Each structure stands twice: as structure tokens, then as C-alpha cells.
Amino acid sequence: MAEMTLIDAIRQAMDEELARDKRVFIVGEDVGPRGGVFRATMGLHAKYGGDRIVDSPLAELSIIAIGIGAALDGLHPICEIQFADFIHPAFNQIVNEAAKLYYRSGGTWNVPMTIRAPYGGGISGGLYHSQSLEALFAHVPGLKIVIPSNPHDAKGLLKSAIREPNPVLFFEPKKGYRLIKGDVPDGEYTVPIGPAQVTREGTDLSVFAYGMMHWYCLQAADEVAQEGISVEVVDLRTILPVDTKTILESVKKTSKALIVHEDTLTMGYGAEVAAVIAGEAFEYLDGPVVRLGGPDVPAVPFSHSLQDWFMPNPKKIADAIRKLARY
Amino acid sequence: MATQVVMPQLGESVVEGKVSRWLKKEGDAVKQYEPILEVETDKVTTEVTAAAGGSLLKILVAEGLVVKAGTPLAVIGEAGEAVPAGAGLVPAQTGHAVAAPQMEAVGVGPGGTSGARISPVVAKIAAEHDIDVSQIRGTGEGGRVTKKDILAYVETKSHRKEELPPWEQPGTGDLFKPTEEVGAPVPVAPIAPASRPTLHALPSTALPGDELMPLSSIRRSIAEHMVKSKTVSPHVTTIFEVDMSRVFAHREANKAAFERDGARLTFTPYFVAASVAALKAYPQVNSSFTDEGLLIHKHINVGVAVSLGDEGLIVPIVKGAEGLSLLGLARAVNDLAERARKKELKPDDVVGSTFTITNHGISGSLFATPIINQPNVGILGVGAIQKRAVVINDAIAIRPMVYIGLTFDHRVLDGASGDWFVAKIKETLENW
Numbered sequence: 081m082a083e084m085t086l087i088d089a090i091r092q093a094m095d096e097e098l099a100r101d102k103r104v105f106i107v108g109e110d111v112g113p114r115g116g117v118f119r120a121t122m123g124l125h126a127k128y129g130g131d132r133i134v135d136s137p138l139a140e141l142s143i144i145a146i147g148i149g150a151a152l153d154g155l156h157p158i159c160e161i162q163f164a165d166f167i168h169p170a171f172n173q174i175v176n177e178a179a180k181l182y183y184r185s186g187g188t189w190n191v192p193m194t195i196r197a198p199y200g201g202g203i204s205g206g207l208y209h210s211q212s213l214e215a216l217f218a219h220v221p222g223l224k225i226v227i228p229s230n231p232h233d234a235k236g237l238l239k240s241a242i243r244e245p246n247p248v249l250f251f252e253p254k255k256g257y258r259l260i261k262g263d264v265p266d267g268e269y270t271v272p273i274g275p276a277q278v279t280r281e282g283t284d285l286s287v288f289a290y291g292m293m294h295w296y297c298l299q300a301a302d303e304v305a306q307e308g309i310s311v312e313v314v315d316l317r318t319i320l321p322v323d324t325k326t327i328l329e330s331v332k333k334t335s336k337a338l339i340v341h342e343d344t345l346t347m348g349y350g351a352e353v354a355a356v357i358a359g360e361a362f363e364y365l366d367g368p369v370v371r372l373g374g375p376d377v378p379a380v381p382f383s384h385s386l387q388d389w390f391m392p393n394p395k396k397i398a399d400a401i402r403k404l405a406r407y
Numbered sequence: 408m409a410t411q412v413v414m415p416q417l418g419e420s421v422v423e424g425k426v427s428r429w430l431k432k433e434g435d436a437v438k439q440y441e442p443i444l445e446v447e448t449d450k451v452t453t454e455v456t457a458a459a460g461g462s463l464l465k466i467l468v469a470e471g472l473v474v475k476a477g478t479p480l481a482v483i484g485e486a487g488e489a490v491p492a493g494a495g496l497v498p499a500q501t502g503h504a505v506a507a508p509q510m511e512a513v514g515v516g517p518g519g520t521s522g523a524r525i526s527p528v529v530a531k532i533a534a535e536h537d538i539d540v541s542q543i544r545g546t547g548e549g550g551r552v553t554k555k556d557i558l559a560y561v562e563t564k565s566h567r568k569e570e571l572p573p574w575e576q577p578g579t580g581d582l583f584k585p586t587e588e589v590g591a592p593v594p595v596a597p598i599a600p601a602s603r604p605t606l607h608a609l610p611s612t613a614l615p616g617d618e619l620m621p622l623s624s625i626r627r628s629i630a631e632h633m634v635k636s637k638t639v640s641p642h643v644t645t646i647f648e649v650d651m652s653r654v655f656a657h658r659e660a661n662k663a664a665f666e667r668d669g670a671r672l673t674f675t676p677y678f679v680a681a682s683v684a685a686l687k688a689y690p691q692v693n694s695s696f697t698d699e700g701l702l703i704h705k706h707i708n709v710g711v712a713v714s715l716g717d718e719g720l721i722v723p724i725v726k727g728a729e730g731l732s733l734l735g736l737a738r739a740v741n742d743l744a745e746r747a748r749k750k751e752l753k754p755d756d757v758v759g760s761t762f763t764i765t766n767h768g769i770s771g772s773l774f775a776t777p778i779i780n781q782p783n784v785g786i787l788g789v790g791a792i793q794k795r796a797v798v799i800n801d802a803i804a805i806r807p808m809v810y811i812g813l814t815f816d817h818r819v820l821d822g823a824s825g826d827w828f829v830a831k832i833k834e835t836l837e838n839w
Contacts, residue, residue, distance in 0.1 A: 366528040366554035
């Protein structure tokens with residue numbers, strides 16, 4: 081057992097999978113000798129060589145297209161999109177090709193591709209380096225979407241993603257790359273894609289979150305615990321498919337639900353979780369299902385004060401928890 | 408230094424009040440003048456504010472109890488300060504409990520008062536354990552019964568049902584007797600009989616699947632007043648037809664000017680003004696019947712019925728109407744109607760009428776025979792104003808016409824004197 085950062089755990093997962101399976105390779109901008117802008121692939125080029133750690137042109141469409149082609153030819157690509165913000169040129173490849181191939185070919189062709197993309201704000205990255213895009217893709221059947229919130233899960237989930245026979249979008253909370261540390265077991269393990277996890281038990285209300293916001297929710301839960309509010313925190317981990325079972329079990333227990341995400345509120349992922357709760361746990365509710373998300377503005381602002389205004393944080397989350405607990 | 412909060416005298420003639428809802432809990436911080444509880448008469452609800460800032464140390468009177476004005480309700484002081492000796496809880500016998508608040512009963516339809524919001528999980532638990540949620544004290548926002556509250560209730564009490572369901576408990580219409588009835592300086596003959604008419608218990612005619620809709624306190628109060636009034640005085644109604652042309656013309660000519668003065672000019676002030684003129688001419692209509700004689704009122708206080716939709720109806724009063732111009736009447740009527748709909752009337756606004764007007768024409772009615780608002784002698788019903796073909800000097804003309812009906816106490820007025828009174832109203836309106 082070793083304590084490591086989120087980014088170290090991600091690198092370790094790729095390292096182990098590259099060593100385990102010769103079909104695995106990495107393609108992306110600056111992933112080679114430079115080790116990626118966030119150093120996620122640091123040292124891997126030296127270890128596995130340029131044939132398996134491939135620097136790509138600055139063309140996201142081609143990164144994903146290379147991944148799809150290679151996957152159809154039997155390889156297991158890990159495509160790195162430097163910032164999730166840059167994924168849009170590849171939207172057609174992901175949505176129209178990768179997500180649909182298995183279905184379209186009647187199960188003959190599958191795309192065992194992993195797309196890694198750092199997402200999220202709070203890093204003063206401005207408009208093009210702060211976006212959260214999970215909701216855009218969560219509407220696409222045929223994709224799996226994973227967002228880890230801690231090193232243990234990041235490593236275990238990434239290994240599962242790489243081994244998945246179908247495309248997985250793996251969004252990484254980049255603000256947490258070095259901020260979030262945690263114990264990672266020695267040796268081989270995986271975390272299955274699908275199940276959410278109750279990361280803190282409580283009785284008064286349930287908070288659902290993922291990625292960076294999950295980290296903040298734990299802090300907010302600590303804060304309000306001193307006031308006697310018992311919060312259950314659920315780390316959704318896999319955004320698609322939705323783990324309705326864990327969500328509903330928690331709501332049936334606490335009868336109140338708050339969903340937190342950094343992405344803008346309207347049509348955000350929280351709407352789906354709220355709909356699941358309203359539809360299937362109505363008789364257990366003791367309060368409105370509440371969402372806390374970023375304001376509906378086109379992007380996370382660059383200005384520090386405006387970025388703070390945009391970003392949910394432990395204090396805003398704690399306030400929302402207090403309000404719902406009071407109801 | 409602890410400060411007492413006492414039940415205010417809510418109006419000149421109001422001697423007691425019901426603590427309907429505590430807005431603060433014991434231990435809550437309160438600011439000076441911050442509302443801390445709601446007090447209710449059978450007609451209005453009002454807030455009582457903190458006399459001093461500090462912490463709400465102790466609540467002395469539970470929700471639902473009726474106590475006399477001046478009774479200490481709560482103690483405010485420094486947080487942690489001891490509650491002064493003698494500030495005891497008001498036992499249930501001193502205050503009399505009123506019928507469980509029907510408005511807060513389970514499932515009284517959508518859009519009930521905020522206190523009636525019941526979440527799905529609370530409804531589910533209540534159904535499973537056969538619990539009347541209105542029996543539970545809510546700790547949620549706005550006094551809402553939370554899941555925790557109902558679970559605690561299930562645990563602590565083996566939920567015994569009240570012996571008498573609310574609809575079988577006697578009504579409490581004397582909650583807010585006017586002082587003239589309580590202190591009886593002027594005995595108002597058979598108006599307050601010892602055996603008040605009680606409403607029937609669950610009808611034996613209930614058919615399978617029928618649903619009993621509990622009475623709101625306003626509905627119960629209306630029911631009692633209606634039955635009482637019909638018992639007290641013999642009602643007779645006389646109906647006149649009035650040509651409203653001149654009033655129409657006047658209103659058209661003056662609407663904008665009134666608007667500038669901040670008053671919306673409707674037809675109601677004209678009817679109030681015409682009634683005032685007639686009441687001045689026939690003071691015996693502006694009176695109350697007593698065994699000792701006709702109590703002629705000095706001032707003319709005109710009650711104007713305001714419909715609150717499904718909830719019922721309330722009659723706020725234009726006090727001292729004899730001293731108001733048309734503009735003053737328009738302002739007073741606007742103000743009372745608006746506050747009635749917002750439920751912001753003060754107890755004094757609804758007590759002390761000497762004559763009443765009901766504008767049943769609003770809902771399309773042409774003429775009606777309204778019931779007297781006791782202890783008045785008369786009530787004027789105003790029908791819908793419609794253009795009709797009328798014969799004037801053997802020519803047919805189209806005129807805005809209205810039927811006005813006076814229901815009067817036949818002990819006080821005979822047919823002819825009742826007609827003279829209405830004729831005076833007609834004359835005033837037609838010669839505006």
C-alpha cells in the first residue's frame with residue numbers, strides 16, 4: 081500500500097497495462113518523450129518506445145480516428161485528449177463511429193478504445209481549459225463514461241477501461257491530479273465499471289457527486305457534521321451506465337437528495353439523477369430533489385473572482401446541504 | 408434580563424387569540440421586532456413580533472391554544488439565561504384547545520397552506536401507521552412535518568387516535584366574540600343564544616366511497632354565522648332596478664384622475680356612497696336590534712364582502728364611511744380588498760360593521776337575497792350591471808341597468824320603510 085497522487089495512479093495503471101498486454105498503446109499530443117502536459121505518460125516512452133507511445137499531430141479528430149482504426153484491427157488504444165475542451169473536433173468519430181460500431185455491425189466489430197481527457201475548472205485555465213463535458217456524452221448510448229475521484233479508483237477503473245471491449249471515455253479531474261492523494265494497494269486489482277460507491281454513510285440526506293466535486297462534498301459533509309447534520313456521500317464514479325440501484329438505496333434511506341456537479345446546471349448530469357430519484361423513489365422523498373451546479377454561462381471565466389463565482393466549492397455545497405436539511 | 412411576550416389585544420373588541428403557529432423554536436435567536444409567532448382569530452391571522460432581541464428561552468403556550476389577551480406566551484432573554492420563576496406553561500385547561508386545525512389535515516387538496524405540505528415519505532408513513540399528520544408538531548421549514556418528526560411520533564406514541572375526530576368536535580365560533588357579546592354592556596337580544604347552533608356530525612347518509620372534506624375555520628365560522636343570522640332575525644328582501652348611466656359617465660370622466668391619486672375607481676365606492684346617503688336619511692337602518700330598543704349607531708361602518716375563492720368570504724369594513732369622499736371610499740375599498748386577498752387584514756378591519764354590501768353581480772348573478780350580517784339591520788346585494796332596453800318617456804333606450812336588493816330585518820323595518828331606504832339609494836345613483 082502506497083500513498084500517491086491521482087496522476088501517479090493513472091500513470092501506474094497505464095504502465096501496468098502496457099506491460100501486461102502488448103495490444104495496448106498510447107496516442108496523443110506530447111505523450112511521447114515529453115510525457116504529456118500533465119506528465120501522465122512521463123517515462124513511458126523511454127520504457128515502451130515510440131511504437132507504443134505515439135506523439136500525434138495537433139488534431140483530435142485524427143487521434144480518435146487512429147484509435148478506432150487500430151481498435152478495429154485488434155489493438156487496445158489509449159487516446160489522450162490533452163484537455164477535454166479539445167475533444168469537440170472528434171465528436172463525430174466518438175458519437176457516430178466508436179459508440180455505434182458494435183451495434184451497427186450486429187456485434188461483429190467492437191472498439192476497445194479508451195479516451196482519457198482531463199476536465200474541469202478551478203485551475204485558472206480560462207474558457208478552453210476548464211470545461212466539463214460528461215453530460216454531452218452521457219446522452220450517447222454505446223459509450224461508457226467514467227470519472228474517478230481518488231487514486232485508488234482512478235487506477236482500478238482505468239485498468240478496467242483499458243480492458244473493456246467497447247469505447248470508454250475516462251474523464252480525469254485535472255484540478256485533483258496532484259491535490260488528491262490516497263492509498264493505492266500494491267499489486268494487481270481493478271475497480272469495475274458500473275457501480276457507484278457510498279464513500280460516507282449518513283442518515284439525513286444523500287449527496288451524489290463525482291470527480292472533483294465528490295472530493296469537495298466529503299469536505300462539506302465533514303463541515304456540517306459538526307452541526308449535527310449526517311450526510312451520506314455517494315461517489316457515482318461511472319456516469320454511464322447509471323448505477324440506479326445505489327442511488328435509490330441511498331435515497332430510500334435518507335429521503336433527501338442533493339446532486340452536485342461542476343458542469344453547468346441546465347440539462348446537466350444532475351437532471352438525470354434527479355429524474356431517476358423522482359421516478360423511482362418518489363414515495364420515499366421528504367424534500368425536493370436539489371441540484372447544485374455551475375451557473376449557465378458559456379464557459380468557466382478566466383478572471384479569478386469570476387472563476388470562484390462559477391465553481392461549486394465546499395462552502396457552497398455545505399450551504400446547499402444545510403438548506404436541504406432544514407426543509 | 409428576560410422579557411415576556413404576551414398575547415396582544417388584537418383589536419378593540421377582541422379579547423382572546425389562538426396561537427396558530429410558532430415561527431421560532433425554543434433556543435432560536437430572535438431579533439427585536441422579528442415575527443416569532445402567528446396568532447389567529449376566526450377571520451384573520453397576524454404575526455406577533457419579539458418585544459426584545461435575544462434568545463427565545465421558553466414557549467409557554469402551545470400551538471392551537473386560545474388564551475386571553477395579556478397572557479404571557481413566551482420568554483425572551485440572553486441565551487442560557489434562566490427562565491424567571493412564575494413563567495409557567497399555560498395548561499391546556501386555561502387556554503381552550505380548539506378543534507384540530509382542519510386546514511392542516513392530510514390531503515386537503517393541492518395548494519394548501521404552507522403548513523399543510525406533506526412530503527411523499529411522510530404521507531406514506533402516515534398511511535402505513537394510520538396517523539393524522541396534523542397531530543404532529545413539525546420541525547421542518549415553515550413547521551412542515553418531516554420524516555424525522557413522524558418517525559419520532561411513531562416511536563414515542565402508540566399513535567392513539569383522538570377520541571373525537573375534528574368534525575365531531577363542537578365548533579368554536581365564539582373564539583372571537585365581540586366585546587359587546589362578552590362583556591354585555593348592551594345585551595344584544597337573542598343573538599348569542601346559550602345553545603349555539605352546532606353543525607351536524609358525520610351525516611348518516613354517507614354513501615360508500617364518499618369523502619368527508621374537513622371544515623376550515625373560516626368555513627365553520629361562515630356556517631355558524633349564516634345559521635345564526637337566519638335564526639335571529641326575520642329576513643325580507645326587496646329589489647329595485649337602477650339606471651347606472653350617470654354613474655357610468657361619472658366613472659369614465661374621473662377614472663384617470665382617480666388613478667393619478669392612486670385609487671382604482673370601481674363601481675363599489677358608488678354603491679357605498681349611495682348607501683351612506685340612504686343610511687343618513689334612514690338612521691334606523693344603521694342600527695342593531697336589542698330587547699331594550701334600537702341601538703342607533705353613531706358612525707356608518709360599511710362592510711364590503713370580498714370573496715376569497717374556494718376558501719370562503721370575508722367582510723372587511725370601511726369605518727366611518729360617512730366622513731369619506733368618493734376618493735376616500737375608493738382608496739378604502741381598494742386597500743381592504745387587497746389586504747383581504749393577501750390575508751393581511753387586522754382583526755379590527757372585520758369587526759364593527761353597521762351595514763353590509765355584497766357584490767354578487769361579480770359572478771354574474773342578477774339579483775339575490777343575501778343573509779344579514781349580524782347584528783346589522785340590512786345588507787345590500789348588488790347584481791351584475793347589464794345594458795338593457797328600458798322604456799323612458801315612451802321611448803326605448805339602452806341603458807346600463809342593475810338590480811339592487813336589500814335584505815332587511817323585518818323586526819326593524821316594514822316593507823314600506825325598507826323600500827324608502829332602497830329608493831334613496833336608487834335616487835342617489837341615478838342622479839350622480
